[in-house]
Amino acid sequence: MKPAGALALLVAIPLLLTGCAEGFERQRYQSRLIRDVSPQEVFQDAQEILRREFGPVRADPESLRIETRPVEFRTRTTSGTARDLYRAPSTMRRIARFVAAPAAGGAVARLRVEIERLDTERQDAFYPDRGRRLSDAPADTPIQRDAATTQRQNTVWTFVKRDYRLERAILAELLERFAPAPEPPAPQDQAPPTDAAP
16 A cells, blocks of 8 residues: 555544434433333423423424424633633533333333534535635635525534533432432321420
8 A cells, every 4th residue: 555545544533433422322212111101191291391491492203302402602712622721712512312111010201402603604614615626716605605504504603512511400409300209207196295294
């Protein structure tokens, strides 16, 4: 193999592995087994919790899947970019995906909450000449590049991380809702009161 080919292969392998790892990470869910309940019951209660946290949701009773609408927020410290170093604001959003499934002795609740960063401006700054090929001619203008597309289609959101803390909190609340009520303490025999001293 020629040195140039070997070098290209060495560069490509880590990129492929990174892409596969990120794709696998985005498929994983945090899960909890909830005993003595049906998946449909878990699905119903999960809708209530997710609506409270995220607002309107898309719920499919057949597949027992729920997806929330994105909820945007601003941050100056957790965007995962150099902007955090000088406390510049970044627009982020959270999206939750939930699925309930039957399991031995009950149901399993699976949840993942993704955090994404709005990167439309960064994408345009880093790749201003995406329309240019092997030519000296100027690339398409931004208007030409975005022709016949909507603003939503041109918006770039980048996956940053999972919100494990929120996942744990929601699943813990779901578990608590189906936890058996504690039994009242058994009445104890009380000794008769002693006569007071004269």
